[in-house]
Amino acid sequence: MGEWIIGLQAVLQPNVLLFALIGVLIGLIIGALPGLSGTMAVAIFTPLTFWFPPAAGFAMLIGIWNSSVFSGGISAIIINTPGTPASIASTFDGYALYKKGKGGIALGINVIFSVIGGLISTVVMMLFAFPIARFAVKFGPSEYFSLALLGVSMMVGVSNGSVLKGLIPGFLGLCLSTIGMDPISGVKRFTFGSTNLMSGISFIPVMIGIFGVGEALYQIYTRNQKVEEAESAERSANMSLGKIFLEKKEFFSLLPLNALIAFVATFIGAIPAAGGDIASIICWGQAKRISKHPEEYGKGSVEGFSVSCTANNGIIGGALTTMLCLGIPGDAVSAVLIGSLMMYGMQPGPKMFTENRSFVINIMLMMVVCNIMILVIGLLTAKASAKVLNVKKELVWVSVIILSIVGAYALNNNYFDVIIMLIVGLIGFVCKIAEFSPGPMVLGLLLGNMLEANLRRAMTLTKGSLSFFYERPITLCMIIFIVLTFAWPYITKIVKKEKEN
């Protein structure tokens, strides 16, 4: 206990708090801008922190990371474009809530449940760091394959309305993921001699194109002055109330589910190479399956939205767990953080817990402090960002398109990504008019590579046999789970019929 009090004293130093606060503010801005992700923000500011004392520098990075993941949800709510890949699932319900005139509440949920996710995952990390990290690293190619398969099975869940009209863009996304160098043999596929296409179509420009430009174009195309006037009148009525907090009763009813989700997300975060995007999609999909009101998911469900907010911040504790315990990055941000720790003369890994034990405790406490800061700053700024909702739509559209172009370019400093983003934006627009759900396309592209590369990796390891499906227990469990989730409605139907007979 004594070392925790010493740690707390170290973290509560004014300079540490100041840099944590600066980090939180930087993350807030960069995270909210589509295309500028938390990974980028942390990587950019890492060299600056070398001049600070370790505690202050690292507090700033932790602040940036936590806050950028949270603030990615703000743009998901307001302009239907995820600010960071991790907030992709926040668009499913967040934007729908905003359209219903509940934007203020959505912003409030985003703050509160992001913090809940961050805090619970920190506690999980404090208690079970080693067992989780050791188990997560057991994930081999076949487990990653089944994890990706679980993600792909969410396509059905993400589709609004017709399942078929969700699956078609979904498989289009899977096809798009085959562009570029073959992940195993290195053969060039559909590159047409272009160096830019060699590494495939990046997922972020596609995400920005579909959710940003595609949505803006669709809104311009379908605009209806009268409806808009009514909507804005209704919204300004809501705004004047400044409603951000949920009813007490509703808040408490959401807690148990979100606590569970935070556990799951921490675990997914601990698995190397599975980040917030996959975690939030899987958590959202599973929450939908166990929900009492699955029909509301994707149409502005408060429950669904809170789950996606909890999940994307929940991975942070998990990613830190793997990073600190094993020295293996749990996601892209923690890869950068490992470098930063090494610069301070600390080697993340099992020895970190003995040699630099006090710093590990500091990091855990920094997580808590940064999340509290996010809670305060997030709630204070929620009212300001809620007012942004009331801005004229034309201005929102122009800003979205500008931000989308900037974001796509900033990713790799490459105009090619901007072109991809614009083309995909048009595709997204056409999809929307034809009433296809464009969301699954992003999902297909995101998971396609993971699916293909890991299946083939697993088969390389077994010399072409598919035996890993039943020989590896984790894989087997996950496959059974996927099959069950699909078969369950039919099984219950048959059981019911039997009973009636």
Added chain:
Amino acid sequence: MKKQIVSAIIAMALASTLLVGCGSNTSESVSATELTIETEVVATEKTKEATTAETVNWPKKQITIVCPFSAGGSGDTIARLIAPELQAKLGVPVVVTNRTGAGGAVGLEFVRNSDPDGYTLVYFSVDTCILSPMGVSDVTCEDFRALGRAIVNPSALTVRSDSKYNTMQDFIDDIKTNPGVVTEGNSGTGAFWHICASAFENATGGEMTHVPFDGAAGAAAALLGGNIDAVFVAPGEIKSSIESGDFKVLANLGEERSLSAPDVPTAQEMGLDIVIQGWGGLAAPKDTPDEIMGILKTAFSEAVQSESVKQAIIDRGLDYSYASGEDLDAAAKEQLQDYTELIEELGIASK
């Protein structure tokens, strides 16, 4: 109130445009711009000294180092460590920007095609000797002139500590008697570590099953989780697992022993004639004038050999190793030829 918010939004959008796109000729990233602002004051002070010291009136504006690999990797780290020192030496802002894709080819091609005026530099690595023979791009080390080398990345044959192999010879015997049974993880097909593993097979006459991962970290995680038998990556990339006793390094395929695993003998010391190691430094497009190259090379050699940069590189778990621009150019040319032959022999080029 409403108007204020409107203008705030537009301002934010435009500001971010400026942040990202203002230097269309140098195309620096947000990082670049922000870092520039941070260090501008220092830079202008130093400008006075620098301009009086140099006879050629160069540099006059910001220098951009293009890193063809993503932020956080060893290439990016090196570029970002050297940039502030170069800035102090040259008296103009030196910024790092990442242009990633196609195993580095996108960034390398960009610098090859940019003006050879010394204002656009590139993180120059062993990849320039393998991208072209692998059929990824036609960009090679001959498109550039090196400023010098900062690090080497020896390839280390590494297994789990509970593995049945205790020496390199055990491992070689096994891959010879049971060809294709041992699984080896590398950082991606056609990536440097894949070529290392293939060259090892070539030198020993053994055979392994190659399993490509996304980067060395993925391969290391798979080794730790018991999903593969061995990896060929730089010791610095798996330092924590070596120190914790999870991994043991059987051989270092580099020229010299690695700072991250000083007890591990090189393959040559053990009688296997193979040297295979990555390296990294900086370079400019090949038509850059001699006077400018002279200034850049001097600044680079002073910056890299400064105690602070040297220590920072070593702290990061990388093998510091300075070499001059001329030496690196010659070595790279030689390696381009060697790797072209080797890749052809191995038949692993992508068509």
